Amino acid sequence: MVVAERKPMEEILTMVADFKKILLTGCKGCVTVCNAGGQKEVGILASALKIARKKEDREIEIDEITLERQCDPEYIDQLEKPIATNHYDAVLSMACSVGPQYIAKRFEDVLVFPVLNTTFIGGSLEHGVWAEFCQACGSCVIHNFGSICPITRCAKSLMNGPCGGSSRGKCEINPETDCAWHLIYDRMKRLGRLDKLSTVVMYKDWTTNRDGGPRKIVREDLKL
Amino acid sequence: MKAGSNLEKVLAAGHLAVTGELGPPRGADAEVIRHKAKYLKGLVDSVNVTDNQTSVVRMCSMAVCRLLLDMGIEPNLQMVCRDRNRIAIQSDLLGASALGIKNVLCLSGDHQKFGDHPHAKNVFDIDSMQLIATVKKMRDEGKLINDQALEGVPKFFIGSAENPFADPFEFRVTRLGKKIAAGSDFLQTQCIYNMQKFRTWMQQSYDAGLTEKCSILAGITPLKSIGMARYMQKFVPGLDVPDSYINRLKGVDKKLQGAEGIKIAIEQIQEIKEMKGIAGFHVMAIEWEEHVEKIVSGAGLLPRPVPSAEQGS
Amino acid sequence: MRLNYPSNVKIINVPCTGRVDILHLLKAIEDGADGVYVAGCLEGDCHYLTGNLKAKKRVAYVKKLLGEVGLEPERVEMHNLSAAQGTRFAEIAREFTTRIRDLGPSPVRTDKKPGHMAA
Numbered sequence: 088m089v090v091a092e093r094k095p096m097e098e099i100l101t102m103v104a105d106f107k108k109i110l111l112t113g114c115k116g117c118v119t120v121c122n123a124g125g126q127k128e129v130g131i132l133a134s135a136l137k138i139a140r141k142k143e144d145r146e147i148e149i150d151e152i153t154l155e156r157q158c159d160p161e162y163i164d165q166l167e168k169p170i171a172t173n174h175y176d177a178v179l180s181m182a183c184s185v186g187p188q189y190i191a192k193r194f195e196d197v198l199v200f201p202v203l204n205t206t207f208i209g210g211s212l213e214h215g216v217w218a219e220f221c222q223a224c225g226s227c228v229i230h231n232f233g234s235i236c237p238i239t240r241c242a243k244s245l246m247n248g249p250c251g252g253s254s255r256g257k258c259e260i261n262p263e264t265d266c267a268w269h270l271i272y273d274r275m276k277r278l279g280r281l282d283k284l285s286t287v288v289m290y291k292d293w294t295t296n297r298d299g300g301p302r303k304i305v306r307e308d309l310k311l
Numbered sequence: 312m313k314a315g316s317n318l319e320k321v322l323a324a325g326h327l328a329v330t331g332e333l334g335p336p337r338g339a340d341a342e343v344i345r346h347k348a349k350y351l352k353g354l355v356d357s358v359n360v361t362d363n364q365t366s367v368v369r370m371c372s373m374a375v376c377r378l379l380l381d382m383g384i385e386p387n388l389q390m391v392c393r394d395r396n397r398i399a400i401q402s403d404l405l406g407a408s409a410l411g412i413k414n415v416l417c418l419s420g421d422h423q424k425f426g427d428h429p430h431a432k433n434v435f436d437i438d439s440m441q442l443i444a445t446v447k448k449m450r451d452e453g454k455l456i457n458d459q460a461l462e463g464v465p466k467f468f469i470g471s472a473e474n475p476f477a478d479p480f481e482f483r484v485t486r487l488g489k490k491i492a493a494g495s496d497f498l499q500t501q502c503i504y505n506m507q508k509f510r511t512w513m514q515q516s517y518d519a520g521l522t523e524k525c526s527i528l529a530g531i532t533p534l535k536s537i538g539m540a541r542y543m544q545k546f547v548p549g550l551d552v553p554d555s556y557i558n559r560l561k562g563v564d565k566k567l568q569g570a571e572g573i574k575i576a577i578e579q580i581q582e583i584k585e586m587k588g589i590a591g592f593h594v595m596a597i598e599w600e601e602h603v604e605k606i607v608s609g610a611g612l613l614p615r616p617v618p619s620a621e622q623g624s
Numbered sequence: 625m626r627l628n629y630p631s632n633v634k635i636i637n638v639p640c641t642g643r644v645d646i647l648h649l650l651k652a653i654e655d656g657a658d659g660v661y662v663a664g665c666l667e668g669d670c671h672y673l674t675g676n677l678k679a680k681k682r683v684a685y686v687k688k689l690l691g692e693v694g695l696e697p698e699r700v701e702m703h704n705l706s707a708a709q710g711t712r713f714a715e716i717a718r719e720f721t722t723r724i725r726d727l728g729p730s731p732v733r734t735d736k737k738p739g740h741m742a743a
Contacts, residue, residue, distance in 0.1 A: 096692035127647065131689075134650035139693035141654070141732040242422050243393070243433070247440035247489060249482070250419045251474030251501055251549045259549065260422045272479050285485055287440050287493045290397070290456060 088117040088210070089183045090217045091124065091203040093132070099179075100139055102200045106147065106176035110169060111202075112190070113153035114182035121217055124181030124203050126153040132181065132202065150175075157186030163193045170194055225295025225302065231283065233274030238291070240267035246288040313450065313496060314468040316413035317385045318357040320618035321591075322497065322526045327584065328591030329612050330387060330499065330528060331355035331603055333379075335370035344370075344378050350600040354607050356615055357385040357414055359499070359593070363394060366426025373403060376412045387470060388412045391420025396436035397445070401455055404446060408465030416470040416499070417442040440493050443471055447494030469494050474501035475512035476551040484515045491525045498525050499593040502532035504543075505551040506582060513586045522588030529583045532595045533606060534572035537561055573605050580610035625710035629717035641665070642675020649686045649700055656733045659724035661701040663716065669706065676704065696727055 093099075103109060111129050119125030133149045140147040152169060154162045157180060170178070177198040180187035183205040191199040207219035222239040229236045238244045242260045249268030252259030256269045275281050293299065312319060321328045331351045336343040351358050358379060362372040376386035388407050395403065407415065419439040423431050437445065446469050448454055453464040471490045475483055490498065503509045509529070516522055534540045537560040544552035556575060563571045576594075583589055592612070596603050607613055638644060641664035652660045662683055664676035680702050687697035701720065705712045 096689065100693070127645075130647050131650060134647060134654045135689055135693050138650065138654050138690070138695060138732055141734070142694055242424075243419055243438070244435045245419065245438040247438050247486075249477065249479075249486075250439075251472065251477045252421070253477045253479075254549055255478055260424045266478070269479055272482050281485075284482075285489060287444060287489050289444065290437055290441050293436065 088120055088208070089185075089205060090121045090207050090209045090219075091118055091183050091205040092121075093123055093128065093181075094202060094204055096135065096139075099132070099136070099202060103136065103147065103177065103179070108148040108150075108173065108175050110150045110152065110166070110173070110175045110178045112157065112166065112178060112180050112182070112186070113151070114155075114157045114180075114186055115153060116156045116158070116182070118182055118203065121211070122215075124183075126151075129153055129181055154182075157182035157189055160189065160193065163189050166190065166194070170197060223296070224291070224293070225299075226292065231288070232271045233278060233280070235267060235271045235274060237267050237271060240265070240270070246291060314413040314466040316357065316468045317618065318387070318414055318497070319468045321356045321616055324616065324618055326591075326616045327589070327612065328497075328526065328528060329355045329607055329615065330357050330359060330591070330593045331600075332359040332361065332593070332595045332597060333375070333600070334361050334364060334597050335372065335375045337367065337369050339370065341370075341378055344375055345382065347600045348379055348382055348384055351603055352382065352384050353615065354603055354613065355594065356591075357387050359387040359389055359416065359595075362389040362391045362418070362420070363426070364389075365421045366393065366423040366428065368427060373407050373410065373412070376407065377410045380411050385414070386412060387414040387416055389416045389418060390442065391418045392435055392438055392442055393420030393423065393433055396434050397456055400437070400442065401445065401449070404449060404465060404467070405461070405463075408467065409463075413466065414468045414470060415446055416472065417446060417495070418472055439471060440489060443469055443490060443493040443495050451494075469496045471495040471498050472501065473498055474549045475503075475509055476501060476505055477549045480508070480512075483512060484519060484521070487516055487521055487525075488519060491521055495525050497528060497590070499528045500530040501549060502530040502595060503579060503583070504556055505553055506579065508551060509583070510586060513583075513588060517586075517588035522590070526590035527588060528591040528593040529580075529589055530593045530595060531576050531579055531606070532597075533576040533599065533602065534560060534568075535599060536565070536568045536572070539572075569602070573602060573609065576606050577609040580606070580612070584610075627710055627714040629714040630721040632721060633717045640670065640672045640675035641679035642670070642672055644679050644682065646682050646686055646689075649683070650689070653690065653695065653699065653730065653732060656730065656735075658727075658730045658733070659699045659701075659720060661703055661716070661720050663703050663705060663713070666704045666706050695731065698723065698727060699730065 111133055113124050113126050113129035115125060129151045133151055136147055136149060154165060156162050177200055178190055179200045179202050180190055181202045184201050187199045187201040208221040208223060209217050209219040211217050219239055221236060224238050237246060237248060241248055242258050243250060249266055253266040253269055256266055258264040258266045275284055318328055333347055360372045360375045363369055372389050376388050379386040417439050423429055423433050445456055446467050449465055450467050453461050473487050537557060540552055540557050540560055543550050560568050560571055580592055594603055594606055641662050644662055649660050662679050664679050670676045683700060683702040686700050691697045703716050
């Protein structure tokens, strides 16, 4: 899933500094799963913002809505009524950064702010801990590496690793980060496929990555 | 002859080669290079010029290589994959060749986290193995990566690096084999302190027939002081400094530690000379260039051979 | 035990402090409580095993969050005691009241008078 975390309070307070009435929107998708922007987190942030304001003897009116997702236009449409009937100074989105972009696209005259820093595509390691596993390069070849992604998990995205900085299974940039290539070596050894690591892997085609420009997928069979 | 460089000729003639190293300045002052290079001239067959080593911005390797050529010193251009995409890399290689540079070392590069600009985007479009293949394709096929024919084919003697002390140890010799298959003509190792491990790696490489295909130069870095030894043991990733050296330096007066370090380096060279398949030494005395003479002469590696002009083209 | 404890401590009963959510603590402060403390069982004695440990982490989270919006983190606290420690219960109530009195009324309060405190 997309993993995100809430921006520092200081940054959020600066964003809303001049606003008296805002709509705080959450998302029941990825950000609920990683406890960053679901209904609960919307409630917590709303309360924190109100505390911050009251402390300054000012008020802030916050309406809270948590949508099914903020990456499909039909759910964004659900904001039409609240936005039309209330004159919000701004709409804050606690979805991943796709959310605020969708809201802004749909409601062009509204100021929209992202409350989260969208960080990576990953999964949970344990309750409360998430790590990056995929860089969305667009041409997945992890099966050549024992189903471990060297582009994402190797700090240098080496296709023919490990580099000389691999020490005791850890990456030179951080003693807590596993050396992806050490993992790949161990996995391929276990699978009895070490011979596959003896040939030089040639150049990656980065055109399917964001390097080729912003990407789009079209499924003609699904278009209405 | 692939490039006809001095280093290549020395190796081809069967001598033990010696290469040195030089770090460019963190500024535009070329005098710094001229000053440091003075200490290396005539003592080594060619000099490595590092490429923004440890991700610290320094004068670019190619410019310094040209300055060395002007001084009559043969340079080894180090090129890392961290800062350039394949377009810039191929472009730089063509330029380097036009400037008269013949030896190129293909490296991954230290992550920018270690350097003075950790906020930079890192590139790593291709890795060191693919870089070796790129240089080989340009030289032997006269083509760029996209098969575009070159107007003027660069002739390079291709180098690479390997760290026999990094993990997983069992994979290091395989990786050496891959680099050779990709096109590496010579290779410099990370600086050696764990002699036992290096001996094992060297023997395995020899047994696999790799030392015949690629000239392996053993990396030697003299320990200036016990402080340096401790620092390298604790903080430099991929280095393996045994306690025996630290204890040895401990027993020596501070003022004499440098001399002891040089003694150690000389002993290391003497010991490695006996290993099968070794083709030479890479002496890395960064910011200590004035002591290279003591090491090279103390190890019986002077005078450096001057291969005749008729040897190869 | 019929021991006295300050009358400004309002008690909210929960089956286990693991039931206490971050939002409960924040709402209390938001609605004007000068201080909030969570009284859970002694660590290791939780009937539900880890309820009080979860509460401890949530209290820590709220303290940090309050600090980030400029409120004194000391207004929210976690305490541990057993159901049999009546004296300790009263003691905590008194100690916390004193501490909050020293901090003064919560800056969030609109009336800024010393008053309620939720436990």
